[in-house]
Amino acid sequence: MEDLKTEIKEKVIEALKLADITPSDIDDEAPLFGEGLGLDSIDALELMLLLEKNYGIRLANPAEGKKVFVNVNTMAQYVADNRTR
Amino acid sequence: MDSPVALSGEYLRSADPVFSDFIPPMQARRMGLLLKRAVVTSMDALSKSGISSPDAVITGTALGCMENTERFLGKICREGEEMLSPTDFMQSTHNTISSLIAIRTGNKGYNCTYSHGESSFGSALMDAMVQIRLGKISSALVGCHDETTPETFTVLSRAGYFSPMQNPATEISVSMVLYEDCGSALCELSSVKVIASSEDDDAIALEALSGTGYSLSDAMVITDRVSGPVFGRNLSLPAAEIYSAAHYVGEGRTPCAVVIGGSCGDERTVAVLVRIKP
Numbered sequence: 001m002e003d004l005k006t007e008i009k010e011k012v013i014e015a016l017k018l019a020d021i022t023p024s025d026i027d028d029e030a031p032l033f034g035e036g037l038g039l040d041s042i043d044a045l046e047l048m049l050l051l052e053k054n055y056g057i058r059l060a061n062p063a064e065g066k067k068v069f070v071n072v073n074t075m076a077q078y079v080a081d082n083r084t085r
Numbered sequence: 086m087d088s089p090v091a092l093s094g095e096y097l098r099s100a101d102p103v104f105s106d107f108i109p110p111m112q113a114r115r116m117g118l119l120l121k122r123a124v125v126t127s128m129d130a131l132s133k134s135g136i137s138s139p140d141a142v143i144t145g146t147a148l149g150c151m152e153n154t155e156r157f158l159g160k161i162c163r164e165g166e167e168m169l170s171p172t173d174f175m176q177s178t179h180n181t182i183s184s185l186i187a188i189r190t191g192n193k194g195y196n197c198t199y200s201h202g203e204s205s206f207g208s209a210l211m212d213a214m215v216q217i218r219l220g221k222i223s224s225a226l227v228g229c230h231d232e233t234t235p236e237t238f239t240v241l242s243r244a245g246y247f248s249p250m251q252n253p254a255t256e257i258s259v260s261m262v263l264y265e266d267c268g269s270a271l272c273e274l275s276s277v278k279v280i281a282s283s284e285d286d287d288a289i290a291l292e293a294l295s296g297t298g299y300s301l302s303d304a305m306v307i308t309d310r311v312s313g314p315v316f317g318r319n320l321s322l323p324a325a326e327i328y329s330a331a332h333y334v335g336e337g338r339t340p341c342a343v344v345i346g347g348s349c350g351d352e353r354t355v356a357v358l359v360r361i362k363p
Contacts, residue, residue, distance in 0.1 A: 015170075017114040038111060045171045053168055 005076045012072075015050045016043050028072045036071070044069060056084030095249040096238050099256040115172050116185075117152040119232040122258035123182045124189065127226055131190065134262035140222035141195035142183045143213050145205030145229045148237070149179035155236050182230055195222060204279075205229065207346050207355030210327075211277040213263045224264035229325075232256045259328050271335040274327075275358040290343040293356035297341070305333060305342040330359045337361065 009023035012032075016039065030036035033044070044062075047069055051057040057079065059065055068078045104113055104121045107128065113121060123144075131137060148154075153176035160169055175181060180198040187196050195216065199208040206229035213225035233254045241247060247254045263274060275297065280289050290306045307326045330342035341360035 019110050019114055042115070042171055042175070049168055049170060 001076060001080065004080060005072050008072060008075050008079065011050055011054060012047070015046050026072060028076075030071055032069050032071055032075075047075075051079065055079050055082075057082050093249070094253065095242075095247045096233070096254045097256070098233070099258065115176065117150050117176055119150045119152065119230055119258070120176065120182060120185060122232075123186065123228060123230045123260070126230075126258050126260040127186045127228055128189070130228075130260040130262050131226060134224075134264065136224050136226075136262055136264060138190045138192050139224040139226040139262060139264075140192075141197070141213065141216065141225040142187045142190070142192050143195070143197050143199070143209045143225055143227050144180075144183040144186075145199045145201075145207070145209035145227075146179055146182060147200060147202050147205050147231050149200065150176050150181055151232055151234045151237050153177040153181075155234060182228070186226065186228075190226070195225075203346060204355050206327075207277055207279070207357060210263075210274065210357060211279070211355075214274065214277055217263060217265055223266075224262060226260060226262055228258070228260040230258045257325055259325060261328070261331075270362060271337075272331050272359055272361050274331075275341070275360045277358075278356045280354045280356050286345055289345050289354055289356050293343045293345075293358050294341075297358065297360070299341050299360070303340045305330065305339045306345065307342055308345040327357055327359060330357075334359050334361055 005028060006023050009026050012018070012026070013021055013023065018037070021037075026037065032047075033039045039047075044065055048059050048062070048065060051059065051068075059068065068074060099122065101118070101122065102125060104125065107125045108116070108121060116124070131139065153173055157169065157173040157177040160173065179200045180196075183196050183198045187193070197209075197212060199205045199212070201208050206227075209227050209229070213222075213227045216222045217225065233256050238247070238254050241254070246252065276293065278293055280292050286306055286308050287301060290304060291301060294301065294304060307330050326344045326346065330344050333339065334342050341358060344357040344359065346355040346357065
């Protein structure tokens with residue numbers, strides 16, 4: 001699971017062009033939206049794309065993203081439970 | 086830019102500032118090069134004018150954010166149309182520049198983008214002037230922004246579009262604030278006219294000067310066909326020429342300047358008159 005978390009962090013940094021941020025800067029429990037990384041609604045769309053491209057996970061209901069994208073821990077758990085590749 | 090920079094060759098890229106000095110990294114992360122340039126020049130123009138939120142944001146751009154457009158089209162070719170990044174799509178549209186500036190300045194008023202080839206900036210200027218004179222707005226941020234990416238340069242070079250002296254590949258990002266009360270401004274934009282095609286620059290200048298009380302000998306005529314080795318005088322887009330004209334007129338070197346934009350032989354030519362304030 002730790003490897004998956006690091007991998008997700010790397011992909012998030014790349015997809016969202018988070019310059020000057022490294023995986024170690026992102027706390028597993030820190031909120032991705034609002035405080036913490038301070039992401040916005042466009043980032044949410046990019047994260048949905050990230051899941052689909054890399055793990056074959058399609059979020060049919062965008063509202064589901066609110067639970068998935070709480071922090072790196074929730075993302076990693078969701079990927080581990082639902083990935084198709 | 087405080088001092089001129091000598092340039093040569095047929096591919097003249099802009100000299101960019103350190104963008105992080107102007108835009109926080111988290112805000113800049115989605116912006117391509119052209120958007121960053123547009124934001125920096127716009128914020129600089131607004132800051133110098135003392136107007137933080139203009140009534141209108143009007144942009145002229147022939148090609149829009151080409152960097153993002155190329156990336157977006159490339160992904161369509163490579164990955165199909167199923168999983169495309171919303172960011173690349175958003176940034177690839179022509180009106181991204183005006184929209185972003187409106188968001189940053191809190192402008193909820195008139196917002197328009199002209200993408201009319203080389204007449205784009207002239208059209209944007211004319212729109213601002215007409216609306217100010219009609220009393221619909223009292224201030225407008227007008228900009229001209231275009232980039233020449235390496236890919237665009239390669240493609241257009243193959244088509245024989247560029248040449249080192251006559252038509253070098255250039256980039257432009259110029260912003261200016263037009264407003265009703267010019268205050269202590271040294272010079273002003275007096276008129277923008279679309280004139281029927283003519284290859285005679287003096288004839289175009291005379292038409293632009295008609296009714297102003299100035300003769301040809303009072304004016305500096307600057308055309309987009311002027312070329313030289315110094316920044317601000319050799320760019321082929323009208324915005325740079327207007328910037329240059331305002332600079333020279335403002336220094337009191339000549340009472341007014343006529344800037345002639347548009348390609349020689351085009352059906353229409355844009356003539357812009359810049360003059361010292363009475």
